[in-house]
Structures are given as structure tokens and as C-alpha cells.
Amino acid sequence: MNKLKITGKELRQLGYPEGPVISIAMKLAQKHYKYTSKETVFDLLKAVLQAPADFVSDAALGPVARQLVPPPPKEDEGMAVSLNQSGIAFNIFGREHIEESALAQMYTAAKLPVAVAGALMPDAHQGYGLPIGGVLATRNAIIPYGVGVDIGCRMCLSIFDTNPKELDDRTHYFVREINEATLFGSGAQFKQAANHAVMDHEAFRLLPVLKGLHGRAWKQLGSSGSGNHFVEFGIVTISEADAVLGVPAGAYLGLLSHSGSRALGAAIANHYTKIAISKRRLSQDARNLAWLDLNEAEGREYWIAMNLAGDYAAACHHIIHAKIAKQLGCKPIRMVENHHNFAWKEVWNGEEVIVHRKGATPAGENVLGIIPGSMTAAGFIVKGKGETAAVNSASHGAGRKMSRSKALQSITASDLKKELSKKGVTLISAGLDEAPFAYKDIEVVMKGQQALVDVVGTFTPKIVKMAGDTIKKWQVKE
Structure with missing residues (x-):
């Protein structure tokens, strides 16, 4: 078994900045993950890079994360802003399953002077700034880390009028189609870029921050990233026809994907967060909630860039689904999709507000969405009820109950293989940190939001691909 060996050049290619963090990351990786x-x-180091606050207290990766957390602004920079003594009231769904650190983050966000309304979803866990699973409406203000690093991270489901039994009869065929349709991994790029109108958006020419990102974004168009992103074939079950979904009752072949805006979104998030922090000097516990006013040039720029990243993420999904539909020789009878890392202009109590949903699904009345489970747990096609107590939102998945480093330390390949066999799932590739045991029980999460959505269909995974090694090549201790 070969020991791990990584170089500074490889870390820089992942996006790590020059400085002590390079050598620290190399030493800790070789110490804690040598096999x-x-x-x-x-993939783990990329996750730390994208959300260092999630790993600050991690026993193995904490020193790396602490190097990456943005330093507090100097005393003479920006405008000092005080939090309100008492925050706005907000509802918590499934509180018994939410960690205290996520609750603390939401209580801090509720004290922002621009906060208008909020809610915490049952899959919530600690994030960077706003907790993942947090929903916050603000008055004429946009919080880059209220949207998240992976801007426009979204779900996309294609439903095909094909007998799902083919997934068992022709497994190798469907595995091949996923493998050929997209790329996984933090720095994955295509040699031949796909064509899509999103790459002609004028913002790439007008916004300085976007000009240098166009080439790489084009090469990553249609790729799927790392972490919890996936492409899956599975069985869509519609028990009873729903007028909004418009699909007759029955069992169908489904193609489900989960990914976001890749390096483009991360660069936008980091660039404008630094600007927001420099403009509004908040207390240490709130500084990653710094906002940009939409009357400011930077606020308007971020809004344009965020929407472009959302369109780019959607294009990535559409390219993947179009490739596979072409190979299947049929068009989907229905496509359901939604962002769950984004901000929208919506009306709240007669006032236009900015609703941030960081790891939360839009659930306005009759709005369709998808809430996935895990690689072995069913996901749900849902229809929003427009519940104002949740700011028209629902969870974006099951939510993690185990950190990535803890999952790698406690879950074996043997454990995962047994679970996959029990559930009849073919796993093409994934990291052990994405094993089902690392996630909350999706059934429990769904019970915690019965007032927020109606379930109109389910998606049961059968063939799954994520970033990471194939099972046979996992180099872990049994």
C-alpha cells in the first residue's frame, strides 16, 4: 500500500494560496491520511478551502482551516456595525436534531440590523456565516456567505417514461453513460469545452472579477465537482398523480444530479465576501455575515455575478442531462429542478426583501423541488405549501451528522459495501466521507417539515457516481 504524497504545486492547483498553509496542509495530510x-x-482539502469555518475545531484539519479563515478587518477599515441587542424571531424546524453551533449561528444572523425574517430547516448544521439550512430575509442587503461558496448549488431530475427494470438488466450500460457524461473532482476540466449561451453573458466582459474566470468556467461547463455532488440513475415512483407535477402514477427511470457553479461560484463568493467584510466591521462571531447594500456598486455587481453563477450551474446540469437523454434516445417527460444555495427578491409583508437560502429549498405554494437523501436513501419530489413560518422554504437534504474527517476515521469500505449490497445500489465511485452513515435519517428530516411541503414522488438511487475512488481502490484500513 503506497503512502500518500502530495506537493505544493498540487495544492496550489486546488486553489490554496501561497503561504504557510501549503506546508501545514502537506504535513497534516501525510500525518493523518497517509493511507x-x-x-x-x-476532496477533503478542497472542502476545507471552500468552508474553513466548518473545520476550525477539527482535530486533524483545524490548523489548515485556521490559516484560511479570513482575518478580521483592521480597526481603521470599514464601518463599525453593532448587532441588535435582540434578534428577529425565527422558527426552528426539527430542533431536536440540530447541533448547537448551527443554532448559535442563526441567533447571531437574527441580530443583524438588516434582518427581516428567518427560519432554520431540520437538516441544519454549522456553516460559514449563515448556517447550512439557514434562511434569512434582509432589507436591501445581500450577504455573500448567506448564499454560500457554491453559488447556485442545485438539484435536477429528469423523469423518463422508461421501465426502471432496465437499471438491473443493463447496469453496465447506465454506468457507462454516467461516466461519459460528466467529470468529477475539484479541478476537473474538459479538454473540449461544451457550447452554451451562458458563456456569452455580457457580465463576463463587464465585471473585472469575471473576466479572468471565463476560460476555466468554460472548461468546467458540464462537470460535477466534488464533495456531496453526484449523478445518479434511480427509480422515480409516483404513487398518485399530482396536477402540478403532471406525471401519471407509476414507476419511471430517473436521472438525478446535484452540483453547483464550480470554481466560478467560489471565486465570486470569496471576492465579494472580502469586500463586504472590509466595508462593514462586525464582531468576530458575525463578521462572515457582512453584507453589501444593493444601492452600492459592489452590491449590484455581486447580484449580477450571483445570478450568472446560478445560470451557469443550471447549464452544467442541462448539459449532463441532454447528453444522457441523447444516448438513451428519448426526451424526459418532466424535469424538476431547484437551487438551494441562492438569494431571491421576494415580497414579505408587502415589502421587497432578499431571501437567502443557504442549503434550503424554495417551497412557495405549489413550487416543485427535490430533497435528496443519501447514496442509499430515497429522495423526495416535493411541492411547497408556502408556509410563511419557514419563509417559504424547506430542507435541502438529510444534512450531515458526521464531519468528513470523522467519517473517514470511523467508516470502513467494508461497512459501506455491506450497506450498498443491502440496498441494491451500484456505486461507481465516492469518498468514504459521503457514506450514508455520515448523514441524518432523511425520513426523520421529512417528518420535521410536513407543514412545509407535500411529497408528490420519490427517487430511489440505484446507480451512483460521486467524486472519489472506486470501491476496489479505496486505500483505507478495514
């Missing part, structure tokens, strides 16, 4: 595959470690 873990390089791709799995790279």
Missing part, C-alpha cells in the same frame, strides 16, 4: 487515497484527501 487514504490522494483523490479523497484532495
Whole structure:
């Protein structure tokens, strides 16, 4: 079994900045993950890079995360802003399953002077700024880390009028189609870029921050990233026809994807967060909630860039689904899709507000969405009820109950293989940190939001691909 060996050049390619963090990351990776595959470690280090606050207290990766957390602004920079003594009231769904750190983050967000309304979803856990699963409406203000690093991270489901039994009869065929349709991994790029109108958006020419991102974004168009992103074939079950969904009762072949705006969204998030922090000097516990006013040039720029990243993320999904539909020789009878890392202009109590949903699904009245489970747990096609107590939102998944480093330390390949066999799931590739045991029970999460959505269909995974090694090549201790 070969020991892990990574270089500073490889870390820079992942996006790590010059400085002590490079050598710290190399030493800690070799110390704690010496028998873990390089791709799995790279995915983990990329996760730290994208959300260092999630790893600050991590026993193994904390020193790396602390190097990456943005430093507080100097005393003479920006405008000092005080939090309100008492925050706005907000509702918590499934509180018994939410960690205290996520609750603390939401209580802090509720004290922002621009906060108008909020809610916390049952899959919530600690994030960077606003907790993942947090919903916050603000008055004429946009919080880059209220949207998240992976801007426009979204779900997309294609439903095909094809007998899902073919997934068992022709498994190798469907595995091949997923493998050929997209790329996984933090720095994955196509040699031949796909064509899509989103790459002609004028913002790429007008906004300085976007000009240098166009080439890489084009090469990543249609790729799927790392972490919890996936492409899956499975069985869509519609028990009873729903007028909004418009699909007759029955069992169908489904193609489900989950990914976001890749390096483009991360660069936008980091660039404008630094500006927001420099403009509004908040207390240490709130500084990653710094906002941009939409009357400011930077606020208007971020709004344009965020929407472009959302369109780009949607284009990535559409390219993947179009490739596979072409190979299947049929068009989907229905496509359901939604962002769950984004901000929208909506009306709240007669006033236009900015609703941030960081790891939350839009659930306005009759709005369709998808809430996935895990690689072995069913996901749900849902229809929003427009519940104002939740700011018209629902969870975006099951939510993690185990950190990535803890999952790698406590879950074995043998454990996962047994679970996959029990559930009849073919796993093409994934990291052990994405094993089902690392997630909350989706059934419990759904019970915690019965007032927010109606379930109109289910998606049961059968063939799954994520970033990471194939099972046979996992280099972990049994």
C-alpha cells in the first residue's frame, strides 16, 4: 500500500494560496491520511478551502482551516456595525436534531440590523456565516456567505417514461453513460469545452472579477465537482398523480444530479465576501455575515455575478442531462429542478426583501423541488405549501451528522459495501466521507417539515457516481 504524497504545486492547483498553509496542509495530510487515497484527501482539502469555518475545531484539519479563515478587518477599515441587542424571531424546524453551533449561528444572523425574517430547516448544521439550512430575509442587503461558496448549488431530475427494470438488466450500460457524461473532482476540466449561451453573458466582459474566470468556467461547463455532488440513475415512483407535477402514477427511470457553479461560484463568493467584510466591521462571531447594500456598486455587481453563477450551474446540469437523454434516445417527460444555495427578491409583508437560502429549498405554494437523501436513501419530489413560518422554504437534504474527517476515521469500505449490497445500489465511485452513515435519517428530516411541503414522488438511487475512488481502490484500513 503506497503512502500518500502530495506537493505544493498540487495544492496550489486546488486553489490554496501561497503561504504557510501549503506546508501545514502537506504535513497534516501525510500525518493523518497517509493511507487514504490522494483523490479523497484532495476532496477533503478542497472542502476545507471552500468552508474553513466548518473545520476550525477539527482535530486533524483545524490548523489548515485556521490559516484560511479570513482575518478580521483592521480597526481603521470599514464601518463599525453593532448587532441588535435582540434578534428577529425565527422558527426552528426539527430542533431536536440540530447541533448547537448551527443554532448559535442563526441567533447571531437574527441580530443583524438588516434582518427581516428567518427560519432554520431540520437538516441544519454549522456553516460559514449563515448556517447550512439557514434562511434569512434582509432589507436591501445581500450577504455573500448567506448564499454560500457554491453559488447556485442545485438539484435536477429528469423523469423518463422508461421501465426502471432496465437499471438491473443493463447496469453496465447506465454506468457507462454516467461516466461519459460528466467529470468529477475539484479541478476537473474538459479538454473540449461544451457550447452554451451562458458563456456569452455580457457580465463576463463587464465585471473585472469575471473576466479572468471565463476560460476555466468554460472548461468546467458540464462537470460535477466534488464533495456531496453526484449523478445518479434511480427509480422515480409516483404513487398518485399530482396536477402540478403532471406525471401519471407509476414507476419511471430517473436521472438525478446535484452540483453547483464550480470554481466560478467560489471565486465570486470569496471576492465579494472580502469586500463586504472590509466595508462593514462586525464582531468576530458575525463578521462572515457582512453584507453589501444593493444601492452600492459592489452590491449590484455581486447580484449580477450571483445570478450568472446560478445560470451557469443550471447549464452544467442541462448539459449532463441532454447528453444522457441523447444516448438513451428519448426526451424526459418532466424535469424538476431547484437551487438551494441562492438569494431571491421576494415580497414579505408587502415589502421587497432578499431571501437567502443557504442549503434550503424554495417551497412557495405549489413550487416543485427535490430533497435528496443519501447514496442509499430515497429522495423526495416535493411541492411547497408556502408556509410563511419557514419563509417559504424547506430542507435541502438529510444534512450531515458526521464531519468528513470523522467519517473517514470511523467508516470502513467494508461497512459501506455491506450497506450498498443491502440496498441494491451500484456505486461507481465516492469518498468514504459521503457514506450514508455520515448523514441524518432523511425520513426523520421529512417528518420535521410536513407543514412545509407535500411529497408528490420519490427517487430511489440505484446507480451512483460521486467524486472519489472506486470501491476496489479505496486505500483505507478495514
